[in-house]
Structures are given as structure tokens and as C-alpha cells.
Amino acid sequence: MAVPRERLIRLLRSQWVNGTRLHYCFMDGPAPQRDAVRAAFAEWKDLGIGLEFAEVAEPGEAEVRIAFDQSDGSWSYIGRDVLQIQVGEPTMNFGWDLTTEYGRSTALHEIGHTLGMPHEHQNPFAGIVWDEEKVYAYFGGPPNGWSRQQTHHNVLRKIDPSEVEGSTWDPDSVMEYWFPAGLIREPARFQAGLNPPGGLSAADREWVSTFYPPLDTSAPLLEPFASRPLSLAPGEQADFRIEPPASRSYQVATFGTADTVLVVFEDVDGDMRHVASDDDSGEDRNATVTVTLLHGRRYVVRARLYWAGASGQTAVMYW
Structure with missing residues (x-):
């Protein structure tokens, strides 16, 4: 059975054209934090994907603009949605230290969003049943300080099934949050907490290589008026x-x-x-x-x- 048009559009709409060079700039932030983000971009690129990343000095030259507002948590817009954000406004923010192992995974996670990857725990096929009030209380505190609306958008909201590919859930994904004990009711094995190992999982590597495979540089010549x-x-x-x-x-x-x-x-x-x-x-x-x-x-x-x-x-x- 053919997949409906609407589903395909919604599934692929955030993905970049392969071969795009994404320019990023830092709007502020100390040198060690900037270096951690540079290393995370390099780790994604070292997978051999078809995207390129280039640091620029001016926000007006960058699709991806990175801030380090410590009062705003860590977040990023998804994929090509960054193109809708006004120049001068950040498209990504880091709200805590990125020089730790947890911080390294945070940088990879937010760049994953910019590449078009959603939160793994919002996969409608994950089967997670939350203790919602505990979730609101936890993410309303430090270091996130999120409102109930932000917490619902980033954690509790399920992605529409038409927007995800396949039916699997990868709890080891870099796009999965770490959750302490008591927030998840089901599956039972995560009642004591969900602790991804950190870094890119095998499924993360497969996903990004599928959507952004290495480029074939021998593109054929397109002649004028030749369809x-x-x-x-x-x-x-x-x-x-x-x-x-x-x-x-x-x-x-x-x-x-x-x-x-x-x-x-x-x-x-x-x-x-x-x-x-x-x-x-x-x-x-x-x-x-x-x-x-x-x-x-x-x-x-x-x-x-x-x-x-x-x-x-x-x-x-x-x-």
C-alpha cells in the first residue's frame, strides 16, 4: 500500500537537501564551551555524512546561531525550521557546561535537532506512560526552568505517527533524555530511571547516514532546455x-x-x-x-x- 502524500511530506519536511553547507556562528559564550560545540559538529561530520559545517563570524551569514544563555536551558529548532528564525535571534542555546561527558552528549543532541532529528522519548511507539505532575515539577526546576508549556512540548507531547519513520524506539539514542527515577511509570524497567549511555548510538549513525549519505561528486551536467x-x-x-x-x-x-x-x-x-x-x-x-x-x-x-x-x-x- 502506498504511503499517503501527507505523511511523506511531514516525515521529510525538516530534512536539509544533502550537500548543504550549514554555517554556524556563536553569539556569545566562553572559549571552552565554543570548543565543545565545534567538537560535536566534527563528531557528526566524521561519520562521513553529506552535510558540511562551517563556522562564520557574523549572525547574518549563519543559518545556525548559537547562544549560551544559562537561564534558558538547552534547546534547538528542528532542521530547516531554523530558516524561519529572524537573523539576530538564536536557533540553538546551551544552558549548562558542555565540557563534561553529559555536556558532550547535550551538544550532539542539539545539533541532532538541527539536522532534523526529534526527541526519541516523544516517539509515539515508545509506549512511555509518564507521571506527568512529577515531570512538570522536575523540568520546572534547575537547570531547565521550563514552563509547563515547554515541558509538554519537549517531553510529554507525542509526535504524530505520520511524522516518524518506522515503529522502533531507541532508548540509547543521543536524542533520548536522561530521566531520574519516578518520572516513568511504563515500561516498568524504566521506573528506576532511563539512562542513555551518552554519545551517538548505532541507530543515530544509521539514521543520519540514511538521510545524508556521502555525496557523489560526479554530478551530471544539466544542459539548458534539456529535461x-x-x-x-x-x-x-x-x-x-x-x-x-x-x-x-x-x-x-x-x-x-x-x-x-x-x-x-x-x-x-x-x-x-x-x-x-x-x-x-x-x-x-x-x-x-x-x-x-x-x-x-x-x-x-x-x-x-x-x-x-x-x-x-x-x-x-x-x-
């Missing part, structure tokens, strides 16, 4: 090189009954710089961008599929 078919499964991506024959305004678009996110990058000595993008998910139109491309420069267009229509026939072209 290239996209034979993709949901979540898969197609990459093409563009070498414009003239400097002018071009349109780049997908065709067919499909929901895609389409991104054009300029390749500047291997540094993929975002030029334009469009996401047509859930809309009855095709992803289309209008961009000025310059002769003698190199560009890359990347299209990630959420859902293909009944015909399964989609394509990309520029003209």
Missing part, C-alpha cells in the same frame, strides 16, 4: 551541475506531479553557497526558482523528493 527525468523514492535526491552558456536570468524548475525541495548553489572552489531555493510540498504547483547565473561560474542544482504522483514521472530543467 532530465527524476527517478527517485521519497527522501532521495538528484544532483546536477550547471555551467551557464551566458550570463543572464534563468529559471530552474521541477515538472510533473511531485513534491520537492529544489536548491541552487554556486560552487566557489568547493564551497557550496546557497543562491536560491523553493519548496512546493503540499501545494499544487512545481518548485521553481528564478536566478541570475554567470557564464564561467559553476552551479549545482539539488532536488530532494518528498512525494511523487501516481505517474511517478518527474523531471528537472533550466532555461
Whole structure:
């Protein structure tokens, strides 16, 4: 049975186009804390994933902006949601020391959110039954100091089943919280507390490698006015090189009954710089961008599929 369009869109909507270079900057914070975050980015990257991470000095150049407000707990927006946050506002915060082993896992956890990973304990298939008032009391105290609304959003709220992949729960995930005794009623084995070992689990590594596999750098050339078919499964991506024959305004678009996110990058000595993008998910139109491309420069267009229509026939072209 085919997976419904809405479910696929909701499952994949927070994922970045593979090959994206995420720029991050620090808005404040002492050197040891910044170094801990840098190390966490490097640990994710060392898995060989297709994403790149680059530190920049100015918030206006960064998709990911990191603060160290000790009164605000530790948190991050999920995946591409960071693009909706105003420049000058943080998209990630660390509210405690990151130089401990627990702090290392915290840094990996929040970066995991930025990569598109939700909280593992909010998996609707986990079967967790909470002592809710104890949960509110615990997270309302230090170091989080969360309101009841924040606690519900980050802990008690179950993710809609249409937004998660599969039916398994990984209590060892870096995206799983540590919980003391007394907060969980069921499963019974966690009544004495849930204590993830820390660091990236095998399932974490598999997840990020599935969504962001190592890139194939030999992307085919996309010629002007030449339609290239996209034979993709949901979540898969197609990459093409563009070498414009003239400097002018071009349109780049997908065709067919499909929901895609389409991104054009300029390749500047291997540094993929975002030029334009469009996401047509859930809309009855095709992803289309209008961009000025310059002769003698190199560009890359990347299209990630959420859902293909009944015909399964989609394509990309520029003209």
C-alpha cells in the first residue's frame, strides 16, 4: 500500500537537501564551551555524512546561531525550521557546561535537532506512560526552568505517527533524555530511571547516514532546455551541475506531479553557497526558482523528493 502524500511530506519536511553547507556562528559564550560545540559538529561530520559545517563570524551569514544563555536551558529548532528564525535571534542555546561527558552528549543532541532529528522519548511507539505532575515539577526546576508549556512540548507531547519513520524506539539514542527515577511509570524497567549511555548510538549513525549519505561528486551536467527525468523514492535526491552558456536570468524548475525541495548553489572552489531555493510540498504547483547565473561560474542544482504522483514521472530543467 502506498504511503499517503501527507505523511511523506511531514516525515521529510525538516530534512536539509544533502550537500548543504550549514554555517554556524556563536553569539556569545566562553572559549571552552565554543570548543565543545565545534567538537560535536566534527563528531557528526566524521561519520562521513553529506552535510558540511562551517563556522562564520557574523549572525547574518549563519543559518545556525548559537547562544549560551544559562537561564534558558538547552534547546534547538528542528532542521530547516531554523530558516524561519529572524537573523539576530538564536536557533540553538546551551544552558549548562558542555565540557563534561553529559555536556558532550547535550551538544550532539542539539545539533541532532538541527539536522532534523526529534526527541526519541516523544516517539509515539515508545509506549512511555509518564507521571506527568512529577515531570512538570522536575523540568520546572534547575537547570531547565521550563514552563509547563515547554515541558509538554519537549517531553510529554507525542509526535504524530505520520511524522516518524518506522515503529522502533531507541532508548540509547543521543536524542533520548536522561530521566531520574519516578518520572516513568511504563515500561516498568524504566521506573528506576532511563539512562542513555551518552554519545551517538548505532541507530543515530544509521539514521543520519540514511538521510545524508556521502555525496557523489560526479554530478551530471544539466544542459539548458534539456529535461532530465527524476527517478527517485521519497527522501532521495538528484544532483546536477550547471555551467551557464551566458550570463543572464534563468529559471530552474521541477515538472510533473511531485513534491520537492529544489536548491541552487554556486560552487566557489568547493564551497557550496546557497543562491536560491523553493519548496512546493503540499501545494499544487512545481518548485521553481528564478536566478541570475554567470557564464564561467559553476552551479549545482539539488532536488530532494518528498512525494511523487501516481505517474511517478518527474523531471528537472533550466532555461
